Amino acid sequence: MYLTKLAKEVEWLKTLRVPEMRRLPLRTLWRIRRMLKDEKLVRVDGKVMINSFLPPVPSEAFRGLARGLHALTQGRAVPVSTYVAVTNACPYRCWHCSREFRVGSDMPLGTMLGAIRELQALGVSIIGLTGGEPLVRKDLEQIVAGIDERSVSILFTSGAGLTPGRARALKRAGLFGVAVSLDHYEPGIHDARRGRPGAFETALNAIRASKRMGFYTMLQLVATRDVIEGGSIPRYLALAQELGVHEIRVLEPMPAGRLLHGDPSCFLKPHERQELHRLHQRTNRSRRLPKVCAFAYVEDAGMFGCGAGFQHMYIDAAGNVCPCDFTPISFGNVRHESVQAVWQRLNEAFARPRRRCFLLENAAALRRQFDGTLPIPYEELKDSCRFRCRDGVPRYYRELGWRTEGGTRQKSKVEGSKVEGREAPCRGCEVDCFYCL
Ligand code: SF4
Numbered sequence: 199m200y201l202t203k204l205a206k207e208v209e210w211l212k213t214l215r216v217p218e219m220r221r222l223p224l225r226t227l228w229r230i231r232r233m234l235k236d237e238k239l240v241r242v243d244g245k246v247m248i249n250s251f252l253p254p255v256p257s258e259a260f261r262g263l264a265r266g267l268h269a270l271t272q273g274r275a276v277p278v279s280t281y282v283a284v285t286n287a288c289p290y291r292c293w294h295c296s297r298e299f300r301v302g303s304d305m306p307l308g309t310m311l312g313a314i315r316e317l318q319a320l321g322v323s324i325i326g327l328t329g330g331e332p333l334v335r336k337d338l339e340q341i342v343a344g345i346d347e348r349s350v351s352i353l354f355t356s357g358a359g360l361t362p363g364r365a366r367a368l369k370r371a372g373l374f375g376v377a378v379s380l381d382h383y384e385p386g387i388h389d390a391r392r393g394r395p396g397a398f399e400t401a402l403n404a405i406r407a408s409k410r411m412g413f414y415t416m417l418q419l420v421a422t423r424d425v426i427e428g429g430s431i432p433r434y435l436a437l438a439q440e441l442g443v444h445e446i447r448v449l450e451p452m453p454a455g456r457l458l459h460g461d462p463s464c465f466l467k468p469h470e471r472q473e474l475h476r477l478h479q480r481t482n483r484s485r486r487l488p489k490v491c492a493f494a495y496v497e498d499a500g501m502f503g504c505g506a507g508f509q510h511m512y513i514d515a516a517g518n519v520c521p522c523d524f525t526p527i528s529f530g531n532v533r534h535e536s537v538q539a540v541w542q543r544l545n546e547a548f549a550r551p552r553r554r555c556f557l558l559e560n561a562a563a564l565r566r567q568f569d570g571t572l573p574i575p576y577e578e579l580k581d582s583c584r585f586r587c588r589d590g591v592p593r594y595y596r597e598l599g600w601r602t603e604g605g606t607r608q609k610s611k612v613e614g615s616k617v618e619g620r621e622a623p624c625r626g627c628e629v630d631c632f633y634c635l
């Protein structure tokens with residue numbers, strides 16, 4: 199399933215067949231290649247996946263990404279990924295659910311398809327379908343079919359409702375990947391975290407159905423402190439291997455939704471994030487272990503950093519456009535405005551990529567403004583959140599020639615910070631951020 203070193207090099211060279219890639223300076227391509235050296239490549243359905251943050255190669259979606267890369271070298275950001283919550287409904291009640299307190303009725307099919315058309319026109323190459331539990335929607339197949347080959351579609355699910363029949367229908371509609379949440383290798387612990395007995399078995403059946411149908415199949419693990427420190431990772435990896443999944447996406451509890459006012463002790467400390475960082479590198483360097491995509495690594499300043507509102511956005515079930523799935527700040531609603539207009543407003547506020555997680559830095563301001571419903575309108579937060587920061591840019595953008603000057607985007611030679619693979623040190627700013635807790 200995983201490519202050998204030699205096959206990997208051949209596949210990297212093959213990306214040069216994509217005309218849009220050849221428009222980039224060779225030096226830039228070489229630097230990006232070097233940056234991604236730890237990634238384990240997977241072949242699925244005749245395509246090669248680097249990780250679930252990037253579209254498969256070759257594909258129309260990858261060509262779109264390459265066009266976006268070129269735009270970045272010109273100082274212009276194109277949204278690479280957008281996750282759309284297709285419903286707020288869900289049969290589970292997870293302790294960490296970020297959808298909690300989101301209000302409003304689900305977007306009707308027509309609005310959703312219109313938003314997808316606009317996202318594709320903007321150049322979005324990865325469209326994630328999330329929720330709530332997206333499979334609750336009976337018209338999910340029509341939503342998937344509304345995404346043409348310019349983007350790949352990924353379903354984020356608890357597994358509830360992913361029967362073999364449904365998996366077949368989604369495959370016919372053009373779905374590419376399925377990510378099933380699995381919080382633990384112990385059935386009882388997973389069920390308790392999902393708030394429903396039988397959730398573990400449901401997730402495993404969904405993974406099997408996804409594999410049988412040939413989807414790029416992922417597990418999603420919310421890595422809690424006990425998972426990291428309690429020695430459960432090796433057994434989790436063994437289960438993933440037994441199930442034959444292509445990738446394990448490792449997230450962490452975030453101060454959003456049910457955890458907006460969560461006990462600070464449930465959030466990871468920098469050294470625990472470092473542990474996930476090492477897990478990403480260690481597993482991907484070994485051919486024996488499954489492929490891991492740890493957000494702590496990918497969103498680190500030494501890699502892509504935080505893309506919220508800069509190259510990523512999230513549309514909630516009611517149509518509110520937010521910087522990312524966890525950051526409940528609405529910049530407008532696609533029921534009343536074009537996606538293009540809201541994206542412009544969002545991207546003006548998030549004018550450049552960040553080295554650190556916007557949400558972790560600004561959770562205290564969000565908590566202060568929270569009145570029982572989410573999301574919070576941008577206008578109410580624009581003076582209390584740290585939208586502009588001057589910490590330098592993450593490595594990926596530095597490689598593309600970005601630097602920061604007075605909070606504005608500039609494309610030119612970079613001096614950049616040398617902090618790589620580590621969080622930038624605290625700058626003693628006035629914002630009460632989670633990094634300091
Ligand atoms: S985290 Fe997902 S599965 Fe759990 S309650 Fe929230 S929407 Fe449902």
Ligand code: SF4
Nearest residue numbers: 504506522555556557
């Ligand atoms: S705000 Fe945090 S959770 Fe959201 S995209 Fe940025 S790093 Fe990820």
